[in-house]
Amino acid sequence: MDIPARVTVLERVPLFKGLRPDELEAVAREAHERKLEKGEVLFRQGEDAAHSYVLGWGRLRLDQATPDGQNVVLRFMGPGDMVGTVAVLRRIPFPATPLAIEDCVILAWSAGRTAELMTRFPAIALNAVAVVGGRVEELQARLSEIATQRVERRIASTLLRMARQSGRRIEGGVEIPFAISRNDLAEMTATTLHTVSRTLAAWEQEGIVSGKRGSYLTIAQPHRLVEIAEQA
Amino acid sequence: MDIPARVTVLERVPLFKGLRPDELEAVAREAHERKLEKGEVLFRQGEDAAHSYVLGWGRLRLDQATPDGQNVVLRFMGPGDMVGTVAVLRRIPFPATPLAIEDCVILAWSAGRTAELMTRFPAIALNAVAVVGGRVEELQARLSEIATQRVERRIASTLLRMARQSGRRIEGGVEIPFAISRNDLAEMTATTLHTVSRTLAAWEQEGIVSGKRGSYLTIAQPHRLVEIAEQA
DNA sequence: CGGGGAAGTTGCGCCAGCGCAACGCTGTCG
DNA sequence: CGACAGCGTTGCGCTGGCGCAACTTCCCCG
Numbered sequence: 261m262d263i264p265a266r267v268t269v270l271e272r273v274p275l276f277k278g279l280r281p282d283e284l285e286a287v288a289r290e291a292h293e294r295k296l297e298k299g300e301v302l303f304r305q306g307e308d309a310a311h312s313y314v315l316g317w318g319r320l321r322l323d324q325a326t327p328d329g330q331n332v333v334l335r336f337m338g339p340g341d342m343v344g345t346v347a348v349l350r351r352i353p354f355p356a357t358p359l360a361i362e363d364c365v366i367l368a369w370s371a372g373r374t375a376e377l378m379t380r381f382p383a384i385a386l387n388a389v390a391v392v393g394g395r396v397e398e399l400q401a402r403l404s405e406i407a408t409q410r411v412e413r414r415i416a417s418t419l420l421r422m423a424r425q426s427g428r429r430i431e432g433g434v435e436i437p438f439a440i441s442r443n444d445l446a447e448m449t450a451t452t453l454h455t456v457s458r459t460l461a462a463w464e465q466e467g468i469v470s471g472k473r474g475s476y477l478t479i480a481q482p483h484r485l486v487e488i489a490e491q492a
Numbered sequence: 493m494d495i496p497a498r499v500t501v502l503e504r505v506p507l508f509k510g511l512r513p514d515e516l517e518a519v520a521r522e523a524h525e526r527k528l529e530k531g532e533v534l535f536r537q538g539e540d541a542a543h544s545y546v547l548g549w550g551r552l553r554l555d556q557a558t559p560d561g562q563n564v565v566l567r568f569m570g571p572g573d574m575v576g577t578v579a580v581l582r583r584i585p586f587p588a589t590p591l592a593i594e595d596c597v598i599l600a601w602s603a604g605r606t607a608e609l610m611t612r613f614p615a616i617a618l619n620a621v622a623v624v625g626g627r628v629e630e631l632q633a634r635l636s637e638i639a640t641q642r643v644e645r646r647i648a649s650t651l652l653r654m655a656r657q658s659g660r661r662i663e664g665g666v667e668i669p670f671a672i673s674r675n676d677l678a679e680m681t682a683t684t685l686h687t688v689s690r691t692l693a694a695w696e697q698e699g700i701v702s703g704k705r706g707s708y709l710t711i712a713q714p715h716r717l718v719e720i721a722e723q724a
Numbered sequence: 725c726g727g728g729g730a731a732g733t734t735g736c737g738c739c740a741g742c743g744c745a746a747c748g749c750t751g752t753c754g
Numbered sequence: 755c756g757a758c759a760g761c762g763t764t765g766c767g768c769t770g771g772c773g774c775a776a777c778t779t780c781c782c783c784g
Binding site for chain 2: 406
């Protein structure tokens, strides 16, 4: 990717919102580039946070291993998302592992460079607070859900949230444009593969969602899902 | 509080770490001051985020109401914590309500002033990312816990986390220096008052924790609690 | 000092959903 | 093209801990 191409990518990244073209160019010049094939990891939980990243193309799933060896899916990330930036600024090891679920192109900056750019262009740092704040909000919402709601409602809320973040309108509903396994959903909603399977099977029966194995999940009747998510 | 007194407070606030004394003074000059009595709220969930705050003295409990009227305790906050800053920068309404559980003194800056100060002193913005990042980490940990662990382990983890954040060594163990009701604990661990009550009663029997109603909770045998939190 | 109310305790019964296990489907790799 | 591996489905039984309700204890306030 040459510099103008990078700028085109960075223009749409929330982290760099409000920067002038020449500033974006300066940021772009400092970046390294990295490609990741589906199935590879960008880094591993526990590693030293030497670089921060911005996802240019592709999708990542952010996994966190618990001390006792279980796995929790923290979030899915798409183009424009920042990765690892917080760990870099906090000078702590990466707290999770981003796994490529599609081929990805990623821009990287060293830890020192990251801090330096944010100091030089404070707007980046302000944007970073906003982005990370958004994650706090999402996590708080999930926490509330898990704390107070039944499994069925949590699955509904999770699907709606993913649709809102990454969904595409297509004929016949809203499509979530990457493969999510039942197990992924289970690990996002704090339940088991089995319960997710049963729930989705029921919803497919009723025509609320559809999507064969491997292909993308489509929410055919979002309003029905909203009803389920909101019912007392 | 005069300006030097404010500077003394701000010196110990993580958000302002690394600022020079003259910079701290500039920040202090821009602040408004606000007192809050026990039982009052600083602002209400849903209100427009017109100011950001730093807690000088006292303690707050941050509550979030769910759409269906339940309540979740997001966190307890103590001296030096920042409050509302994220909502200000994201230009969204406050997502939760901070309730004073002790008398508090709070410094406040208007939304515009907050952004301006962060731009003038980018170190503040970098610190803010780190602080908010810490919250993300804590929320992720709680999410993992709730998703994968039994109630007993979650309560143990929560108590240990609070002890780590605010605990005081005293003779006979570690004391959590503010009143936590069983209900608070229930709302933090995604369980019910009843289950918390039973669990703590059992632990008091075994001498792991102690603390009468109203007084502060003391963890007499932290290592036992760690065992419970870590056992498979 | 006595009455009211909030917070905490405890017993009991029930059920959502977990855990296990067996089976089915589908893509893929030799 | 056959067999394997990974993912998903489904049935079944069990149980953690929730929900309800009755009761106790403590604290505050008049």
